[in-house]
Amino acid sequence: MKVEQIYTGCLAHAAYYIESKGEAAVFDPLREVQPYIDRAQIDNAEIKYVFETHFHADFVSGHLDLQKKTGATIVFGPNARPSYEALIATDGQVFHVGDYKVKVIHTPGHTMESTTYLLIDENDQMHGIITGDTLFIGDVGRPDLAQHVVSDLTEEKLASHLFDSLRNKIMPLPDHLIVYPNHGAGSACGKMMSKETTDTLGHQKEVNYALRADMTREEFIKELLTGLTAPPGYFPQNVLMNIQGYESLDDIMERGTQPLSAEAFEAAANETGALVMDTRDAEEFAKGFIPNSINIGLDGNFAQWVGEMIPDVKQPILMVIEPGREEEAVTRLSRVGYDNTLGFLKGGFDTWKASGKDVETTRRVTVEEVVEEFGKGQLPLVIDVRKKSEYDSEHLVDAVNIPLNEINRHLAEIPRDKPFLLHCAGGYRSMIASSILKQRGWDNFADITGGFDELKETPLPRTDYICPSTLL
Known part of the structure; x- marks a missing residue:
């Protein structure tokens, strides 16, 4: 049996495609559906079903557009209550795709319809x-997301359901089965997923902490809930979009890829209160940008950081983009539900600069420049915007950890009256932080190019860095 995994790294997302005897099915598709349609055309096949493992939180599925364009039937498992036409399957129901069969196994826990x-x-x-967010490679789905949509579904209740689903529905299955999860490492839908994107069920029974045969329900719930961080704010909004429906991607692309002159761009920003998002490389952004714009580079985990830093998916957005990448940017925004893109600056930032309008810059320094400037004295305050787990593993002595996704809640802790340095691992996240601070009125700081990865390699005025585990 041939199962094609279609993996999208920036979202750590896996969709699946199967085909037999001219009939095809797609599982958990992304928002842009043309690649699936093109894939079926190569096989001279008709997409018969779109199977959804659950109402996703970390992305907006493409099931509705795929149904409209192909006539495929949308299939959800038991307990799903979508606001649009779909087939709600029963536990154990079997669907035929050519000579293949797809059997429904209801596995509530991550969500009740999972x-x-x-x-x-x-x-x-x-x-x-195909396990969706029930079973990952090395992990299982977090049970705390559904409560942000339905308040009485506590994480403890869902974790208990997941314990039963794994023990009674998944673990009795044969060891040779290949596990095809919805996500891999980097997704916020789990806490310790492997970089591998498939495995055998038998091997997962041996190595996955959540599948230990001797694990009690209480131990499972405790281990599953320990170490969970708060989910990104856009997750509940994406769930509702997947339940209630959404605007066609074709309409979003038409609106979002409207080219605007510098004058029209400025007028649109003033009239709509749109956020100006600059998607260029951090180094280019630092050299010059439109005042009050936010930098989230396309060449990184773009969609995930948009979701982390912009709380409302309905926020109007105007784009400053490297010419030629406009469709990519709007598509990647739509994957996580940010559909209200109003257009982009035609010709990119060069157009703004040539118009004579105001331009801002932000300071970046290399590690060598830090050593040169502070080599005879103490470093100023250093703010580390990496995740807490990264900071706990290794960090500069006396550095203050304010994770990027928490920076807006900790602005009062960032000094305005004395200089400081910012860094992340490699310079991507720290420039997002720099742009936010510039927007909020901070100016007396510099971002360290290369981040902690380069800081570790260079002798600094005081003890280089600390790895807490070596002190135990």
Whole structure:
């Protein structure tokens, strides 16, 4: 049986495509559906079903557009209550895709409608399981997301459901089955996912902490809930979009890719209160940018950081983009529900600069410049915007940790009356932080190019860095 995994690294997301005898099915598609349609055309196949494992939180699924464009039937598992036409399957129901079979296994826990799909080949042999966010490689789905939509679904209740789903529905299945999860390392839907994107169920039973055979329900709940960080604010909004429906991507692309002159761009920003998002490389942004714009570079985990830093998916957005990448930017925004893009600056930042309008810069320094400037004295305050787990592993002595996704809640802790340095791991996140601070009126700081990765390699005026684990 051939199962094609279509992996999108910036979201750590996996969709799946199967085809047999001219019939195809897609599982958990992304927002832009043309690649799936093109894939089916290569096989001269008709997309018969769009299977959804659950109402996703970290991205907006493409199931509605795929249904409209192909006539495919949308399938959810038990307990799903979408606001649009879909087939709500029963536990154990079997669907036919050519000579293949897809069997519904209801596995509540991550959410109450969460469903695993058992794939059965043309010889009636079980091949694998498409697990959605029920079972990852090395982890299982976090049980705290649904409570942000339905308040009485506590994380403890969902974790208990997940314990039963894993023990009673997943673990009894044969060891040879291939596990096809919805996400890999880097997704916020779990806490310790592997970089591997498939594995056998048997191996997962051996190495996945959540599948230990001797684990009690109480131990499972405690281990699953320990170490969970707050989910990004856009997650509940994406869930509602997936439940209630959304605007066609074709309309969003038409609106979002409108080219605007510098004058029209400025007028639109003033009239709509739109956020000006600059998606260029951090180094280019630092040299010059439109006042009050925010830098989130396309060449990084763009969609995830937009979701972390912009709380409302309905926020109007105007884009400053490297010419030629406009469709990419709008598409990647739409994947996480940011559909209100109003256009982009035609010709990019050069157009703004040539118009004679105000331009701002922000300071970046290399590690060598830090050593040269402060080599005879103490470093100023250093703010580390990496995740707490990164900071706990290694950090500069006396550095203050304010994770980027928490910076807006800790502005009062950042001095205005004395200089400071910012850094992340490599310079991507620290420039996001720099642009936010510039927007809020801070000016007496510098961002360290290369971040902690280069800081570790260079002798500094005081003890280089500390790895807390070595002090135990």
